[in-house]
Amino acid sequence: MLGKQRCSYILIYIVLFINSAFLYAQDLPNKNEVNIPSSTETEAEENTETKQDTTTVNLQPTITERLEIVNDTVKNDSIQKKPEFLTGVVDYYGEDYIFMDQENQKVYMYNQAYIVYEDMRIDAGLIVLDYNTNEVFAKGIDSAGTYTQRPVFVQAQNRVEPDSMKFNTKTEKAIVYNSRTEQNGFNVLAQVTKKENDSVVYLKNVRFTTSTNLDDPEYYFYTRKAKFVPKKKIVTGLTNMYIADVPTPLGLPFAYFPLTEDRAAGFIIPSIGDNNNRGFFFQNGGYYFPISDYVDLAVLGDYYTNGSFGLRGEVAYALRYKYRGNLNIRYESLIDSERGFPDFSQSSVYNIRWNHSQDAKANPSSRFSASVNLGSSRYFRQSINQTNNGSGLVNTLSSSVSYAKTFEGEPQVNVAIAATHTQNTNTQEINMSLPNINASVSRIFPFAPKTGTKKGILQNINFQYDVTAENRFQTTDSLFFKPEMFETAQLGARHSIPVSTNFKLLKYLSTSLTTNLQETWVGQTTNQTFDADANDGDGAVVTDTIRGFDRYFTYNFSTSLGTTFYGTFNFGEDVKFQKLRHVVRPSVSYNINPAFDHYYEELQIPTADPDVAAEVVQFSRFENTLYGAPGAVYSSNIGMSLSNTFEAKVREKDTTATEPKKIVLLNNLNFSTAYNLAGDSLPWSPLRFTGNIPVVDKLDVNFTGSLDPYALDNNNNKIDKFNINNGGSLFRLTNGNVSLNYSFSSRDFETDNPDTTNRLNDETFANGGRPDDLFGTGDDVGDTSFREGQDNGNNLNKEWYNYDIPWDFRLAYTITYNNTRRQNEISSQSLMFSSNVELAPRWQVGISSGYDFTNKGVTLTQLRFQRDLESWTMSFNWTPIGALNTAWYFFIGIKSSVLSDIKYDKRREPDRNL
Known part of the structure; x- marks a missing residue:
């Protein structure tokens, strides 16, 4: 930003000033x-x-x-x-x-x-x-x-x-020839510097550059004359930009720089271009306000000649050892086509993003945090100044603003007040909780001894108290923060007191007993009646909302029993595969949920035929409330689960190693099912399984699935008959999923150079996208991978060809199988990958793409090219295939933040109409 960098010009000339006291x-x-x-x-x-x-x-x-x-x-x-x-x-x-x-x-x-x-x-x-x-x-x-x-x-x-x-020393005048100085990355070379007195310094034939090769800079700004008044101003004459000692038309007839030691307000130079649909435009122009040492503000805007415009406010604040954060508010008014044409349309989109983090040491007993990302569901897809592919594919926006306070003591009390928000960008449905209050009291052991460990059932008895209160809104984009939204508010609270104990049974069996008491409060209920005159005399069930406090009480009981078995198989120390260990963790649980049918009522719906009995419908007044109605069906379930882990010890390739290497063959192979003792049919639940197979370092295969023991009839409906008794196998595979993620790079093969790179795309991740580049990278103006302070290729002995080529590769594969009703189909299958290769010390190329096997098409594809031009950088990102249609973005500019406004960028926006 021009305003931010003006302070750099102060120091450029101050170092040329020679104090008179030195020269006696x-x-x-x-x-x-x-x-x-x-x-x-x-x-x-x-x-x-x-x-x-x-x-x-x-x-x-x-x-x-x-x-x-x-x-x-x-x-x-x-x-x-x-x-x-x-x-x-x-x-x-x-x-x-x-x-x-x-x-x-x-x-x-x-x-x-x-x-x-x-x-x-x-x-x-x-x-x-x-x-x-x-x-x-x-x-x-x-x-x-x-x-x-x-x-x-x-x-x-x-x-x-x-x-x-x-x-x-007498006249206090000085003359300096061919001076060189550097301040904050800005190098100044003046052929002649003449000091007249303490308040005026003249410079002749001055070159300004951020290049570190001062003998032969690849570019510089040249001015013939300049006047410097310490702590007041700098005035220059005609200034031209030179590239490789060749003058360019870029220049100014004069320049004036007010001097200040603090940050200075100033204009932010916009980007200029044209758009096929909206005409000539100015983008990302505005003004920078240094409000204080802790807060600054940038106001940016876009304008298109067809009337479309955008406004953005960006606030950053920080207080050392206390907190830091940023707030971005973005609004765009979009006009397509021209007024009077049949395809003319006008709409607006907005987005609010706020992040606030508190230093953990600022106040250990209380903490305030915020992570807000809300706005129009169409913002990231329709924004006229959005070049971030990953953000355009975001399907969910979420927000949370919370304050937590801990009251130390015995027992400890924790209180948290929060506002939460989730938004589906496809359906435009919004769920907001404002506010959400949670309070809890830490566990209390009333029978625990004052000294020593707790033993037995009685001493381990404990209970705690939790309460959750919420005011929830369910609305859509079009009604967000309108009166209709507040009319649908649902208010409620749930109090919970879990009481539990644990002990050892037969020395090796871990046993636990738990009962949970819940009291639910609601601010409104519903009542259902049959109105014979409704629906043009055909009659209909009418639901009325009854405002006022109401409550219901529930409870349940559960117990569990578990242990751990170890099985070890030795194959000898002379073979490569020396030992195999199998860890088994079986557990059995029993749950009782009573039927709270006294909270239900019956409604008789008459039929048109007098000979047919009226239909009886059961309903509860707590239906459609915040936490729903209590269960009306008694259940008594026995749950069973089995966890398996297979580990091995193998001989190391390194002959000097004294111990074998431990590897995991199969991690967390879990099976779980349940049997309903109170069920009159289909008492067995499907057998669910999950597991993880470590193939190589950084490559794990995760799988999950469900096996159903019951058969299907001719209409593909589940029947109370085992599949094996119906001429089939013991289980039917009803669904399954296999996924793997693999990431490796050239640094994995360098034992003395660990991988310390962080490729998280902050903009994409902050907008709810993936924290990697499988969907491409964002194209923020002036944002490149070649940053200040890194080796920018000015080493003249550097080779043109990079024999040690840095590279990285990411792979993600997922497949989902569905066979609940004999469809026997692959519901989804996709393969995504991304890779970046540094072909030469100053050339880097990258690609992100994939293939959807279900829809038989290439997924979003992005090609990236980046070139380090020493003091400059050039990048070109091209999206030839994507959900938002094709687009490209070209950027060339100076890397130094001092001259970040000197740039050229050009883009082709996706066609939003396709």
Whole structure:
């Protein structure tokens, strides 16, 4: 942003300013000389060479002033003494020699010379102090056509590297030749820098660049004249952009930069282009407001000549050790075609995204967090400024804003207040809870001993208390936050008191007993009556809503019994497969759910035929309430489950290893079913199974399925008869799913270079998409994989071909089988993959694609090309196949954030009408 970067221009010129205090100078005495010499001694010591040593002295008046003081016999001289040139301690050094020319009043320091005074330091090949002209001169050494030991001037945090420099201590004027300086990644090269006084500095033939190759920058901005007023402003003349030393038409007749040490407000330059449906446009232009040190605001907008427009507000805030977050509000008014045409349409979409996180150490007993993503269901598919493929495929938006407070003590109390939201972008249905209150009291052991461990049934008895209260809205996009939405609000609360205990039975069996007491409160109920006059006299059941408090009470009981078996098989230490271990965890549970049929009523619906008895319908007044009606059917279930894990120990390939390697062959192969003791038919539940097979490192095959023991009749309806007794197998596979995800890269083969890359696409993930690039990557303006601070290819010894080619690969496969009614079909099957390869040190290509075997078509496909142009970056993303039709995006711009507004981007938006 232009406003954000103006502060960088301040420091560019400040480092060129030479403080006048540094440049007062005089003759320097020998290291061990402390007495004032006589004139004879002074003449004898002329043209002598001092020892090669570092000298630090407290300088007295000049030689001439010393002689006058010695020979003057008048003690009370009426002539006022001249002020001292330097009043502090000076540290100076010359590697080859320090030569004091007393006749010409000059001091020469040669080779690796430096002089330090207060907070300033000059290093150079040659430094000359001239008392006659009150000047200090510094330059490098020209040896065999090579210019080395250029002067380096450092003051505080500022650093300047010119070819040579001269400063007058009397007039306080300075001139610097071919200076070089760097501030925040911005390099400035000025041919001549002239300091007139403390408030004005003139520069001539100045080049600005972010390239690190200062001898031959691939681009720079060139201005002939510039005026710098410290802490106030910078004014330049005609400024042109040069690429490879070739001038371009890009430039300004003049430029004015106000100087400030803080962040400055400023305009954000928009992108310009045209759209086939909406005409000429300006995108992502606006203004930046640095509200305070903790908050900033950017207001951006888009405008199309057909009348479409978009507005966005982006707020970022942070307080160290407290919290941080950002808020994005986006609104777009969309117009298709032109007014008066039959295909003219006008609509609007919006999106609100807010993320807030609190530092865990800010307040351990309370925490506030927010993750909001709500808006129009069509936003990510119809936005005129959206180039993120992954966001366009998001089917669900969700939000949560919560505050949690913990009250320490015995027992501990936890309270949380939240507002939640879920939204289906396909059906446009919205479920919102505003507010949602949860409170809980930690477990209480009333019979536990004061000291020691708890043993037995009685001592392990515990209970706790939980309450959940909710005000829920069910609505759609069109009614969101309209009066009709609040009319459908459902208010309720549920209190729960679970009481449980656990103990060991027969030493090896873990046993638990649990009962749960629930009290449910609702703010409204329903009543059903039969209206004979409704439906044009045919009669109909009418449901009336009854406002007011009502409640119902339920309870249940459960117990479980489980243990663990270990089976080990040894095959010997001389074979590769040495040991096999089978871990079995069987468990049995029993659940009782009473029938709460006293909360139900019967409604008689008469028929048109008087000889036919009226139809009796059972209903509960708690139907269609927040938590639904209590169960009316008594159930008594026995549940059974079996968990299996197979592990092995194999001999290591490394012969120096002393222990075999442990591997998992089959992880969590689980079987579960249930038997309803109170059921009059079909008492057995389907046998469900899940499992995980680790194939290789980072590749696991997950599977799940369901086996039904009952047969089907000729109409494919389940009957109370086992399938094996109906001429079939023991079980019918009714459904199943197999999925695998595999991700690996070239770094997996580098033992000394672990994979520390993070390829999460923040924009896609924040919008509810996948945290990988299987659906492509987002194309935010100026966002590239080549960032500042990385190796940008300026190493001249770098090879053009990258023999060590970095790459990564991701694979996801899923297949779903359905056979509940003998359809015997693959309901879904797809394969998705993505890969990125760095073909050369500055070239990177990538692809994301897949194939839908069920619909026999290629899924969303994206091709990516990125080129590192040293100080610039270029990228091209092309989506030739996708659910939102084809699109492409091209970007080229400067990588440095200082000049992030200097860019060119062009895109082809998907055709929303297809």
